[in-house]
Amino acid sequence: MTNFAQGNDGVPLAWEEVGAWEEAGDGAPILLVHGFASDRMQNWRSPGWYLTLTEAGRRVVAFDCRGHGESGKPHDPQAYGDTMAEDAVRVMDAAGIARADVMGYSMGGMIAMALAMRFPERLRRMIVAGVGETYFHDAPTRRIAIADALEAPDAAALTDPIQRQFRLFAGQKGKDLAALAACMRKERRVYTAQELNRWQGPVLVVCGETDNLTGSPQGLAAAFPNGRAEVVPKRDHMTAVGDKAYKQAVLDFLAA
DSSP: OOEEEEOTTSOEEEEEEESOGGGTOTTOEEEEEOOTTOOHIIIIITTTHHHHHHHTTOEEEEEOOTTSTTSOOOOOGGGSTTHHHHHHHHHHHHTTOSSEEEEEETHHHHHHHHHHHHOGGGEEEEEEESOOGGGGGOOHHHHHHHHHHHHOSOGGGOOSHHHHHHHHHHTSTTOOHHHHHHHHHSOOOOOOHHHHTTOOSOEEEEEETTOTTTOOSHHHHTTSTTEEEEEETTOOTTTSTTOHHHHHHHHHHHHO
């Protein structure tokens, strides 16, 4: 069942929870934060993450980031950025969760790191997937180029492969290209390795072996005092999401 929380600015935030958490004991909640142009269903439910985590006794709480899924879709870039980490806290509050494990993929991984930096008391453990060493070299020009591609009148005219990839994915039925472009245009805080080093909790960084968008996970994992890296063999940014090796690495990490 879809529930709704509200962002600090009143934007509705769709979320749901699944799992027999009553018997799971302390530390059972896990918050899932999806990637850009995806939603909780496409990123987590369809690839089998709900089932994987609930069978492990977890209480799964997943939400649609603003601009995505069933949540509100502002077309103003100023509605995005750091506000998206605050949205995650609002969802936790609505679900009655004081502290949780958090797993984010791609954009969701960046939101998870922002949570750790800004609201460290709300996280127990963190899984950052689909984000690697290229995180420290965020290129605003690339973000703007992607936003331009999302707003281009003719997708067929795009020749840059990254622009085409994002446009094809964001152009799927039911997605709001104007909202997604606004989300991409808003500058985002990139934390330095020194800043990330302040968070003492366990961190798992996961990237596909052939993910050219993220690079390897080792450089990012090394920034955390208790970070470790996992490479998903023969997978790229899109295909690593539901891979069994990724799932097993997460289950092992959560059980440790």
